[in-house]
Amino acid sequence: MQQTDARLIRLAPEDNIAAVTTTIEAGERLVFEGRTIQVLDRIPTGHKMALVFIAAGQKVIKYGAPIGSATREIRPGEYVHIHNLKSDYLPTYTRQYAYGAQQQRQY
Amino acid sequence: MQGFLRSDGRKGIRNVVLVAYLVECAHHVAREIALPFGNRGVHLIGFPGCYPNAYAARIMRQICTHPNVGAVLLVSLGCESFDRSALAEAVRQSGRPVETLVIQQSGGTRRTIEAGLAWVERAIGEIQSVPRAEMTVKELVVGTICGGSDATSGLTANPAAGRAFDLLIEQGATAIFEETGELIGCEQFMARRATTPELGQEIIASVEKAARYYSTLGHGSFAPGNAEGGLTTIEEKSLGAYSKSGKSEISGLIKPGDMPPRGGLYLLDVVPDGPVRFGFPNIADNAEIVELIACGCHLTLFTTGRGSVVGSAVSPVIKICANPDTYRSMSEDMDINAGRILQGQATLEEVGREIFDRVLQVAAGMPTASERLGHQEFILTYKWFEPIGPACLPA
Numbered sequence: 001m002q003q004t005d006a007r008l009i010r011l012a013p014e015d016n017i018a019a020v021t022t023t024i025e026a027g028e029r030l031v032f033e034g035r036t037i038q039v040l041d042r043i044p045t046g047h048k049m050a051l052v053f054i055a056a057g058q059k060v061i062k063y064g065a066p067i068g069s070a071t072r073e074i075r076p077g078e079y080v081h082i083h084n085l086k087s088d089y090l091p092t093y094t095r096q097y098a099y100g101a102q103q104q105r106q107y
Numbered sequence: 108m109q110g111f112l113r114s115d116g117r118k119g120i121r122n123v124v125l126v127a128y129l130v131e132c133a134h135h136v137a138r139e140i141a142l143p144f145g146n147r148g149v150h151l152i153g154f155p156g157c158y159p160n161a162y163a164a165r166i167m168r169q170i171c172t173h174p175n176v177g178a179v180l181l182v183s184l185g186c187e188s189f190d191r192s193a194l195a196e197a198v199r200q201s202g203r204p205v206e207t208l209v210i211q212q213s214g215g216t217r218r219t220i221e222a223g224l225a226w227v228e229r230a231i232g233e234i235q236s237v238p239r240a241e242m243t244v245k246e247l248v249v250g251t252i253c254g255g256s257d258a259t260s261g262l263t264a265n266p267a268a269g270r271a272f273d274l275l276i277e278q279g280a281t282a283i284f285e286e287t288g289e290l291i292g293c294e295q296f297m298a299r300r301a302t303t304p305e306l307g308q309e310i311i312a313s314v315e316k317a318a319r320y321y322s323t324l325g326h327g328s329f330a331p332g333n334a335e336g337g338l339t340t341i342e343e344k345s346l347g348a349y350s351k352s353g354k355s356e357i358s359g360l361i362k363p364g365d366m367p368p369r370g371g372l373y374l375l376d377v378v379p380d381g382p383v384r385f386g387f388p389n390i391a392d393n394a395e396i397v398e399l400i401a402c403g404c405h406l407t408l409f410t411t412g413r414g415s416v417v418g419s420a421v422s423p424v425i426k427i428c429a430n431p432d433t434y435r436s437m438s439e440d441m442d443i444n445a446g447r448i449l450q451g452q453a454t455l456e457e458v459g460r461e462i463f464d465r466v467l468q469v470a471a472g473m474p475t476a477s478e479r480l481g482h483q484e485f486i487l488t489y490k491w492f493e494p495i496g497p498a499c500l501p502a
Contacts, residue, residue, distance in 0.1 A: 009262060021449040022449070045337075065342070066342065087339075088342065
Protein backbone atom coordinates (compact mmCIF):
# COMPACT_ATOMS: atom_id res chain seq x y z
CA MET A 1 0.00 0.00 0.00
CA GLN A 2 1.15 3.52 -0.79
CA GLN A 3 2.32 5.82 1.94
CA THR A 4 -0.19 7.78 4.06
CA ASP A 5 0.52 10.30 6.83
CA ALA A 6 -0.23 8.72 10.24
CA ARG A 7 -2.30 11.80 11.16
CA LEU A 8 -4.96 10.88 8.59
CA ILE A 9 -7.52 8.14 9.25
CA ARG A 10 -9.71 6.95 6.41
CA LEU A 11 -12.22 4.56 7.97
CA ALA A 12 -13.36 2.81 4.79
CA PRO A 13 -11.86 2.63 1.27
CA GLU A 14 -14.87 4.37 -0.32
CA ASP A 15 -14.62 7.41 2.02
CA ASN A 16 -13.99 10.77 0.34
CA ILE A 17 -12.93 12.40 3.62
CA ALA A 18 -10.41 11.49 6.33
CA ALA A 19 -10.41 12.27 10.06
CA VAL A 20 -7.29 13.84 11.55
CA THR A 21 -5.73 12.43 14.73
CA THR A 22 -4.41 15.81 15.86
CA THR A 23 -5.01 19.45 14.92
CA ILE A 24 -3.54 20.27 11.49
CA GLU A 25 -2.78 23.89 10.51
CA ALA A 26 -3.67 25.41 7.14
CA GLY A 27 -0.75 25.24 4.75
CA GLU A 28 0.60 21.90 5.96
CA ARG A 29 1.17 19.23 3.34
CA LEU A 30 -0.05 15.70 4.07
CA VAL A 31 0.72 12.61 2.05
CA PHE A 32 -2.29 10.39 1.37
CA GLU A 33 -1.63 7.14 -0.51
CA GLY A 34 1.45 8.61 -2.11
CA ARG A 35 -0.32 11.83 -3.19
CA THR A 36 0.40 15.15 -1.46
CA ILE A 37 -2.60 17.18 -0.29
CA GLN A 38 -2.18 20.83 0.67
CA VAL A 39 -4.31 21.51 3.78
CA LEU A 40 -6.47 24.59 3.10
CA ASP A 41 -8.01 25.24 6.56
CA ARG A 42 -7.15 24.55 10.19
CA ILE A 43 -8.63 21.13 11.05
CA PRO A 44 -9.09 20.31 14.77
CA THR A 45 -8.48 16.86 16.28
CA GLY A 46 -10.96 14.28 15.02
CA HIS A 47 -12.56 16.62 12.45
CA LYS A 48 -12.82 15.93 8.71
CA MET A 49 -10.72 16.90 5.69
CA ALA A 50 -11.71 16.30 2.06
CA LEU A 51 -9.42 13.83 0.29
CA VAL A 52 -10.78 14.48 -3.20
CA PHE A 53 -12.86 17.04 -5.05
CA ILE A 54 -16.52 16.80 -3.90
CA ALA A 55 -19.14 18.54 -6.07
CA ALA A 56 -22.08 20.45 -4.60
CA GLY A 57 -24.91 17.98 -3.91
CA GLN A 58 -22.55 14.99 -3.88
CA LYS A 59 -22.64 12.61 -0.88
CA VAL A 60 -19.90 12.85 1.71
CA ILE A 61 -18.83 9.31 2.65
CA LYS A 62 -17.42 8.27 6.06
CA TYR A 63 -17.40 4.73 7.56
CA GLY A 64 -18.26 3.69 3.98
CA ALA A 65 -21.70 5.29 4.30
CA PRO A 66 -23.21 8.66 3.36
CA ILE A 67 -23.19 11.17 6.23
CA GLY A 68 -24.98 13.91 4.23
CA SER A 69 -24.62 16.02 1.08
CA ALA A 70 -22.15 18.77 0.19
CA THR A 71 -23.88 22.18 0.13
CA ARG A 72 -21.17 23.58 -2.14
CA GLU A 73 -18.08 22.50 -3.98
CA ILE A 74 -15.37 21.12 -1.63
CA ARG A 75 -11.70 20.96 -2.70
CA PRO A 76 -9.13 18.38 -1.52
CA GLY A 77 -7.53 19.56 1.74
CA GLU A 78 -10.58 21.62 2.71
CA TYR A 79 -12.21 21.40 6.15
CA VAL A 80 -15.57 19.55 5.93
CA HIS A 81 -18.15 20.61 8.50
CA ILE A 82 -21.49 22.43 8.90
CA HIS A 83 -20.45 25.21 6.47
CA ASN A 84 -20.31 22.82 3.51
CA LEU A 85 -22.13 19.61 4.54
CA LYS A 86 -25.75 19.03 5.57
CA SER A 87 -27.75 16.06 6.80
CA ASP A 88 -30.06 14.18 4.43
CA TYR A 89 -32.34 13.41 7.41
CA LEU A 90 -32.56 16.11 10.09
CA PRO A 91 -31.17 19.66 10.44
CA THR A 92 -28.16 20.28 12.66
CA TYR A 93 -28.62 22.98 15.28
CA THR A 94 -26.09 25.22 16.89
CA ARG A 95 -26.63 27.37 19.97
CA GLN A 96 -27.67 30.42 17.92
CA TYR A 97 -31.45 30.34 17.81
CA ALA A 98 -33.71 32.99 19.22
CA TYR A 99 -36.04 32.19 22.08
CA GLY A 100 -39.63 32.01 20.88
CA ALA A 101 -38.67 32.17 17.24
CA GLN A 102 -39.51 29.40 14.83
CA GLN A 103 -36.49 27.13 15.06
CA GLN A 104 -34.81 27.18 11.70
CA ARG A 105 -32.25 25.24 9.86
CA GLN A 106 -28.95 26.92 10.53
CA TYR A 107 -26.99 25.45 7.65
CA MET B 108 -16.69 -13.12 40.88
CA GLN B 109 -19.37 -13.30 43.57
CA GLY B 110 -22.90 -11.94 43.08
CA PHE B 111 -25.71 -11.10 45.50
CA LEU B 112 -28.23 -13.91 45.00
CA ARG B 113 -31.86 -12.73 44.75
CA SER B 114 -34.99 -14.84 45.20
CA ASP B 115 -35.77 -14.78 41.44
CA GLY B 116 -32.39 -16.42 40.78
CA ARG B 117 -30.80 -13.29 39.32
CA LYS B 118 -27.53 -12.09 40.80
CA GLY B 119 -26.52 -8.52 41.55
CA ILE B 120 -23.06 -6.91 41.50
CA ARG B 121 -24.07 -4.28 44.08
CA ASN B 122 -26.38 -4.38 47.11
CA VAL B 123 -27.94 -0.93 47.42
CA VAL B 124 -30.81 0.46 49.45
CA LEU B 125 -33.12 2.60 47.32
CA VAL B 126 -35.03 5.59 48.64
CA ALA B 127 -37.70 6.29 45.99
CA TYR B 128 -39.98 9.33 45.89
CA LEU B 129 -43.23 8.78 44.04
CA VAL B 130 -43.94 12.42 43.17
CA GLU B 131 -41.76 15.56 43.13
CA CYS B 132 -43.58 16.75 46.28
CA ALA B 133 -41.86 13.92 48.19
CA HIS B 134 -38.43 14.51 46.64
CA HIS B 135 -36.99 16.69 49.41
CA VAL B 136 -38.05 14.30 52.17
CA ALA B 137 -36.59 11.34 50.25
CA ARG B 138 -33.32 13.20 49.63
CA GLU B 139 -32.99 14.13 53.30
CA ILE B 140 -33.39 10.44 54.15
CA ALA B 141 -30.79 9.25 51.62
CA LEU B 142 -28.13 11.97 51.94
CA PRO B 143 -26.77 11.30 55.46
CA PHE B 144 -25.79 7.77 54.38
CA GLY B 145 -23.16 9.22 52.03
CA ASN B 146 -21.15 6.40 50.51
CA ARG B 147 -22.93 3.59 52.36
CA GLY B 148 -24.79 2.41 49.26
CA VAL B 149 -28.08 4.29 49.69
CA HIS B 150 -29.34 5.67 46.37
CA LEU B 151 -32.08 8.20 45.65
CA ILE B 152 -34.44 7.58 42.71
CA GLY B 153 -37.95 8.73 41.90
CA PHE B 154 -40.65 9.81 39.50
CA PRO B 155 -41.69 13.49 39.64
CA GLY B 156 -45.12 13.35 37.96
CA CYS B 157 -48.46 13.50 39.76
CA TYR B 158 -50.40 12.02 36.83
CA PRO B 159 -50.41 8.24 36.25
CA ASN B 160 -48.22 6.66 33.57
CA ALA B 161 -47.96 2.93 32.90
CA TYR B 162 -44.43 3.26 31.51
CA ALA B 163 -43.13 5.06 34.61
CA ALA B 164 -44.83 2.53 36.91
CA ARG B 165 -43.19 -0.32 35.00
CA ILE B 166 -39.73 1.24 35.02
CA MET B 167 -39.99 1.91 38.77
CA ARG B 168 -41.00 -1.71 39.37
CA GLN B 169 -38.12 -3.07 37.28
CA ILE B 170 -35.60 -0.77 38.99
CA CYS B 171 -36.89 -1.55 42.51
CA THR B 172 -36.59 -5.29 41.83
CA HIS B 173 -33.25 -5.01 39.99
CA PRO B 174 -30.62 -7.53 41.12
CA ASN B 175 -28.31 -4.72 42.32
CA VAL B 176 -31.01 -3.60 44.80
CA GLY B 177 -31.24 -5.05 48.32
CA ALA B 178 -34.04 -3.03 49.94
CA VAL B 179 -36.48 -0.25 49.01
CA LEU B 180 -38.05 2.64 50.92
CA LEU B 181 -40.94 4.31 49.07
CA VAL B 182 -41.71 7.93 49.97
CA SER B 183 -45.15 9.17 48.95
CA LEU B 184 -46.79 12.52 49.61
CA GLY B 185 -50.14 10.74 49.76
CA CYS B 186 -52.39 12.34 47.15
CA GLU B 187 -50.38 11.62 43.97
CA SER B 188 -51.69 9.03 41.54
CA PHE B 189 -48.67 6.67 41.61
CA ASP B 190 -49.87 3.20 42.66
CA ARG B 191 -47.60 2.87 45.69
CA SER B 192 -49.31 -0.29 47.00
CA ALA B 193 -48.72 -2.19 43.76
CA LEU B 194 -45.05 -1.16 43.72
CA ALA B 195 -44.57 -2.10 47.39
CA GLU B 196 -46.25 -5.46 46.74
CA ALA B 197 -43.98 -6.19 43.75
CA VAL B 198 -40.90 -5.47 45.89
CA ARG B 199 -42.26 -7.57 48.78
CA GLN B 200 -42.90 -10.51 46.42
CA SER B 201 -39.30 -10.24 45.23
CA GLY B 202 -38.23 -11.06 48.79
CA ARG B 203 -36.68 -7.65 49.54
CA PRO B 204 -37.29 -5.53 52.64
CA VAL B 205 -39.70 -2.72 51.67
CA GLU B 206 -41.43 0.08 53.53
CA THR B 207 -43.77 2.86 52.39
CA LEU B 208 -43.81 6.21 54.17
CA VAL B 209 -46.73 8.50 53.33
CA ILE B 210 -45.84 12.03 54.36
CA GLN B 211 -49.47 13.12 54.84
CA GLN B 212 -50.00 10.19 57.22
CA SER B 213 -46.65 10.42 59.01
CA GLY B 214 -46.90 13.89 60.52
CA GLY B 215 -45.13 15.89 57.81
CA THR B 216 -41.57 16.52 56.72
CA ARG B 217 -39.51 16.13 59.88
CA ARG B 218 -41.24 13.07 61.29
CA THR B 219 -41.17 11.28 57.92
CA ILE B 220 -37.45 11.96 57.58
CA GLU B 221 -36.81 10.58 61.08
CA ALA B 222 -38.83 7.44 60.35
CA GLY B 223 -37.02 7.01 57.03
CA LEU B 224 -33.55 7.38 58.52
CA ALA B 225 -34.33 4.73 61.13
CA TRP B 226 -35.73 2.33 58.51
CA VAL B 227 -32.76 2.73 56.15
CA GLU B 228 -30.30 2.15 59.02
CA ARG B 229 -32.08 -1.15 59.84
CA ALA B 230 -32.31 -2.13 56.16
CA ILE B 231 -28.55 -1.66 55.66
CA GLY B 232 -27.97 -4.12 58.51
CA GLU B 233 -30.57 -6.56 57.21
CA ILE B 234 -29.21 -6.82 53.66
CA GLN B 235 -25.73 -7.71 54.89
CA SER B 236 -27.04 -11.27 55.15
CA VAL B 237 -28.07 -11.55 51.48
CA PRO B 238 -26.41 -14.77 50.24
CA ARG B 239 -23.43 -14.49 47.89
CA ALA B 240 -23.07 -16.90 45.00
CA GLU B 241 -20.52 -17.54 42.27
CA MET B 242 -21.40 -15.47 39.20
CA THR B 243 -20.10 -15.93 35.64
CA VAL B 244 -19.75 -13.58 32.66
CA LYS B 245 -22.74 -15.41 31.15
CA GLU B 246 -24.99 -13.93 33.82
CA LEU B 247 -23.90 -10.33 33.21
CA VAL B 248 -26.15 -7.83 31.43
CA VAL B 249 -24.17 -4.87 30.09
CA GLY B 250 -25.52 -1.75 28.39
CA THR B 251 -23.81 0.89 26.30
CA ILE B 252 -24.54 4.53 25.69
CA CYS B 253 -22.67 7.54 24.36
CA GLY B 254 -22.92 11.05 25.74
CA GLY B 255 -21.13 14.26 24.92
CA SER B 256 -20.00 12.73 21.62
CA ASP B 257 -17.46 14.41 19.40
CA ALA B 258 -15.65 13.40 16.25
CA THR B 259 -13.20 11.24 18.21
CA SER B 260 -16.02 9.12 19.75
CA GLY B 261 -16.60 7.17 16.56
CA LEU B 262 -12.85 6.72 15.99
CA THR B 263 -11.79 5.37 19.39
CA ALA B 264 -14.17 4.83 22.33
CA ASN B 265 -17.23 3.61 20.40
CA PRO B 266 -15.51 0.95 18.28
CA ALA B 267 -13.46 -0.10 21.35
CA ALA B 268 -16.70 -0.54 23.33
CA GLY B 269 -17.94 -2.57 20.36
CA ARG B 270 -14.91 -4.90 20.68
CA ALA B 271 -15.67 -5.31 24.39
CA PHE B 272 -19.29 -6.14 23.49
CA ASP B 273 -18.08 -8.82 21.05
CA LEU B 274 -15.88 -10.37 23.77
CA LEU B 275 -18.75 -10.33 26.29
CA ILE B 276 -21.21 -11.88 23.84
CA GLU B 277 -18.70 -14.59 22.84
CA GLN B 278 -18.72 -15.64 26.50
CA GLY B 279 -22.51 -15.75 26.66
CA ALA B 280 -23.23 -12.37 28.27
CA THR B 281 -26.20 -10.16 27.37
CA ALA B 282 -25.34 -6.81 25.76
CA ILE B 283 -27.78 -3.99 25.02
CA PHE B 284 -27.25 -0.95 22.80
CA GLU B 285 -29.84 1.76 22.33
CA GLU B 286 -31.08 5.15 21.15
CA THR B 287 -32.68 4.48 17.78
CA GLY B 288 -32.64 8.27 17.23
CA GLU B 289 -28.85 8.00 17.11
CA LEU B 290 -28.95 5.12 14.66
CA ILE B 291 -30.63 7.11 11.88
CA GLY B 292 -28.84 6.21 8.67
CA CYS B 293 -27.65 2.82 10.01
CA GLU B 294 -30.96 0.95 9.78
CA GLN B 295 -30.09 -1.04 6.64
CA PHE B 296 -26.72 -2.14 8.09
CA MET B 297 -28.38 -3.19 11.34
CA ALA B 298 -31.18 -5.09 9.62
CA ARG B 299 -28.55 -7.23 7.84
CA ARG B 300 -27.15 -8.25 11.23
CA ALA B 301 -30.53 -9.41 12.56
CA THR B 302 -30.94 -13.14 13.25
CA THR B 303 -34.14 -13.21 11.16
CA PRO B 304 -35.46 -11.07 8.26
CA GLU B 305 -38.59 -10.30 10.33
CA LEU B 306 -36.44 -8.89 13.14
CA GLY B 307 -34.56 -6.88 10.48
CA GLN B 308 -37.87 -5.30 9.41
CA GLU B 309 -38.72 -4.47 13.04
CA ILE B 310 -35.32 -2.78 13.43
CA ILE B 311 -35.84 -0.68 10.28
CA ALA B 312 -39.33 0.28 11.49
CA SER B 313 -37.97 1.35 14.89
CA VAL B 314 -35.41 3.69 13.31
CA GLU B 315 -38.03 5.10 10.90
CA LYS B 316 -40.24 5.77 13.93
CA ALA B 317 -37.35 7.62 15.60
CA ALA B 318 -36.71 9.75 12.48
CA ARG B 319 -40.44 10.65 12.32
CA TYR B 320 -40.58 11.45 16.01
CA TYR B 321 -37.54 13.69 16.00
CA SER B 322 -38.55 15.38 12.78
CA THR B 323 -41.97 16.28 14.30
CA LEU B 324 -40.13 17.72 17.28
CA GLY B 325 -37.93 19.68 14.85
CA HIS B 326 -34.75 18.49 16.50
CA GLY B 327 -32.52 15.46 16.15
CA SER B 328 -30.64 13.77 18.95
CA PHE B 329 -27.83 16.19 18.33
CA ALA B 330 -26.51 18.83 20.74
CA PRO B 331 -24.56 21.95 19.75
CA GLY B 332 -21.54 20.45 21.50
CA ASN B 333 -21.58 17.58 19.02
CA ALA B 334 -21.06 20.05 16.15
CA GLU B 335 -18.40 21.97 18.08
CA GLY B 336 -16.67 18.62 18.52
CA GLY B 337 -16.55 18.05 14.76
CA LEU B 338 -19.68 15.99 14.13
CA THR B 339 -21.61 17.56 11.27
CA THR B 340 -24.80 15.54 10.79
CA ILE B 341 -26.99 13.05 12.66
CA GLU B 342 -25.93 10.37 10.14
CA GLU B 343 -22.28 10.91 11.04
CA LYS B 344 -23.04 10.84 14.78
CA SER B 345 -25.16 7.73 14.22
CA LEU B 346 -22.49 5.81 12.30
CA GLY B 347 -20.00 6.55 15.07
CA ALA B 348 -22.51 5.61 17.78
CA TYR B 349 -23.46 2.44 15.91
CA SER B 350 -19.92 1.07 16.23
CA LYS B 351 -20.59 0.59 19.98
CA SER B 352 -22.71 -2.42 19.03
CA GLY B 353 -19.68 -4.37 17.78
CA LYS B 354 -20.01 -7.02 15.08
CA SER B 355 -22.16 -9.73 16.69
CA GLU B 356 -25.51 -10.67 15.20
CA ILE B 357 -28.51 -8.83 16.66
CA SER B 358 -30.70 -11.29 18.59
CA GLY B 359 -33.61 -9.06 19.49
CA LEU B 360 -35.33 -5.70 19.74
CA ILE B 361 -36.64 -4.73 23.18
CA LYS B 362 -38.36 -1.74 24.76
CA PRO B 363 -37.67 -0.13 28.16
CA GLY B 364 -38.38 -2.59 30.97
CA ASP B 365 -38.19 -5.71 28.77
CA MET B 366 -35.62 -8.28 29.93
CA PRO B 367 -33.66 -10.09 27.21
CA PRO B 368 -34.58 -13.78 27.53
CA ARG B 369 -30.99 -15.02 27.03
CA GLY B 370 -27.47 -13.93 26.13
CA GLY B 371 -26.64 -12.08 22.93
CA LEU B 372 -26.90 -8.59 21.48
CA TYR B 373 -30.15 -6.60 21.78
CA LEU B 374 -31.24 -3.20 20.47
CA LEU B 375 -33.27 -1.15 22.93
CA ASP B 376 -35.93 0.98 21.22
CA VAL B 377 -36.24 4.05 23.45
CA VAL B 378 -38.49 6.18 21.22
CA PRO B 379 -42.17 6.12 22.31
CA ASP B 380 -44.95 4.64 20.18
CA GLY B 381 -48.04 6.42 18.90
CA PRO B 382 -48.32 10.15 18.22
CA VAL B 383 -45.67 12.51 19.57
CA ARG B 384 -46.56 13.49 23.14
CA PHE B 385 -44.76 14.26 26.42
CA GLY B 386 -41.88 15.95 24.54
CA PHE B 387 -38.41 14.66 23.77
CA PRO B 388 -37.95 10.89 24.09
CA ASN B 389 -34.90 11.10 26.35
CA ILE B 390 -34.25 14.52 27.81
CA ALA B 391 -30.65 13.68 28.79
CA ASP B 392 -28.24 10.73 28.84
CA ASN B 393 -29.34 9.45 32.26
CA ALA B 394 -32.88 8.84 31.01
CA GLU B 395 -31.37 6.24 28.67
CA ILE B 396 -29.19 4.75 31.39
CA VAL B 397 -32.29 4.32 33.60
CA GLU B 398 -34.01 2.46 30.77
CA LEU B 399 -30.99 0.20 30.26
CA ILE B 400 -31.02 -0.60 33.99
CA ALA B 401 -34.77 -1.31 33.81
CA CYS B 402 -33.89 -3.95 31.17
CA GLY B 403 -31.61 -5.59 33.73
CA CYS B 404 -28.21 -3.99 33.01
CA HIS B 405 -25.78 -4.60 35.86
CA LEU B 406 -23.51 -1.86 34.53
CA THR B 407 -23.23 0.52 31.59
CA LEU B 408 -20.35 1.41 29.27
CA PHE B 409 -20.52 5.17 28.66
CA THR B 410 -18.38 6.58 25.86
CA THR B 411 -17.70 10.31 25.74
CA GLY B 412 -15.58 12.67 23.69
CA ARG B 413 -16.56 16.08 25.07
CA GLY B 414 -16.33 14.74 28.63
CA SER B 415 -19.36 13.58 30.59
CA VAL B 416 -19.08 13.17 34.35
CA VAL B 417 -22.26 11.25 35.09
CA GLY B 418 -22.73 7.95 36.86
CA SER B 419 -26.04 6.44 37.88
CA ALA B 420 -28.11 5.19 40.75
CA VAL B 421 -28.37 1.36 41.03
CA SER B 422 -25.83 0.28 38.36
CA PRO B 423 -22.20 1.42 37.95
CA VAL B 424 -21.19 3.39 34.87
CA ILE B 425 -17.77 2.80 33.24
CA LYS B 426 -16.71 5.94 31.39
CA ILE B 427 -14.58 5.49 28.30
CA CYS B 428 -12.99 8.73 27.12
CA ALA B 429 -12.58 9.01 23.35
CA ASN B 430 -10.64 12.26 23.16
CA PRO B 431 -7.05 12.46 24.46
CA ASP B 432 -7.36 16.21 25.20
CA THR B 433 -10.52 15.64 27.24
CA TYR B 434 -8.86 12.78 29.11
CA ARG B 435 -5.98 15.05 30.04
CA SER B 436 -8.30 17.68 31.55
CA MET B 437 -10.86 15.32 33.17
CA SER B 438 -8.95 12.12 33.94
CA GLU B 439 -10.42 11.84 37.46
CA ASP B 440 -13.86 11.32 35.90
CA MET B 441 -12.73 8.67 33.42
CA ASP B 442 -12.23 4.91 33.75
CA ILE B 443 -10.65 4.15 30.37
CA ASN B 444 -8.48 6.34 28.12
CA ALA B 445 -9.43 5.29 24.59
CA GLY B 446 -7.85 8.46 23.15
CA ARG B 447 -4.52 6.60 23.26
CA ILE B 448 -5.66 4.99 20.01
CA LEU B 449 -5.45 8.38 18.22
CA GLN B 450 -1.98 8.94 19.60
CA GLY B 451 -0.84 5.57 18.30
CA GLN B 452 -0.23 4.31 21.86
CA ALA B 453 -2.79 1.50 21.78
CA THR B 454 -4.86 -0.42 19.27
CA LEU B 455 -8.65 -0.73 19.21
CA GLU B 456 -8.17 -4.38 20.07
CA GLU B 457 -6.11 -3.56 23.19
CA VAL B 458 -8.55 -0.94 24.47
CA GLY B 459 -11.48 -3.29 23.75
CA ARG B 460 -9.79 -5.96 25.87
CA GLU B 461 -9.07 -3.41 28.62
CA ILE B 462 -12.78 -2.47 28.72
CA PHE B 463 -13.76 -6.14 28.89
CA ASP B 464 -11.35 -6.71 31.79
CA ARG B 465 -12.66 -3.60 33.56
CA VAL B 466 -16.24 -4.87 33.26
CA LEU B 467 -15.21 -7.99 35.17
CA GLN B 468 -13.33 -5.96 37.79
CA VAL B 469 -16.27 -3.60 38.36
CA ALA B 470 -18.66 -6.57 38.49
CA ALA B 471 -16.39 -8.03 41.18
CA GLY B 472 -16.72 -4.87 43.26
CA MET B 473 -14.12 -2.36 42.02
CA PRO B 474 -15.67 1.13 42.20
CA THR B 475 -15.85 3.17 38.98
CA ALA B 476 -14.73 6.81 38.73
CA SER B 477 -18.30 8.07 39.06
CA GLU B 478 -18.95 5.79 42.05
CA ARG B 479 -15.84 7.15 43.78
CA LEU B 480 -17.06 10.70 43.14
CA GLY B 481 -20.54 9.93 44.48
CA HIS B 482 -22.52 10.26 41.24
CA GLN B 483 -26.04 8.78 41.47
CA GLU B 484 -27.97 10.48 38.64
CA PHE B 485 -31.50 9.30 37.90
CA ILE B 486 -34.19 10.71 35.56
CA LEU B 487 -37.59 9.26 34.77
CA THR B 488 -40.21 11.11 32.72
CA TYR B 489 -43.48 10.36 30.91
CA LYS B 490 -43.60 8.02 27.90
CA TRP B 491 -45.96 5.67 26.17
CA PHE B 492 -45.09 2.32 24.57
CA GLU B 493 -46.87 -0.56 22.88
CA PRO B 494 -45.57 -4.06 23.62
CA ILE B 495 -42.90 -5.42 21.25
CA GLY B 496 -44.02 -7.45 18.24
CA PRO B 497 -43.70 -11.28 18.01
CA ALA B 498 -40.64 -11.14 15.70
CA CYS B 499 -38.62 -9.06 18.18
CA LEU B 500 -37.30 -11.81 20.45
CA PRO B 501 -35.29 -14.94 19.60
CA ALA B 502 -37.49 -18.04 19.14
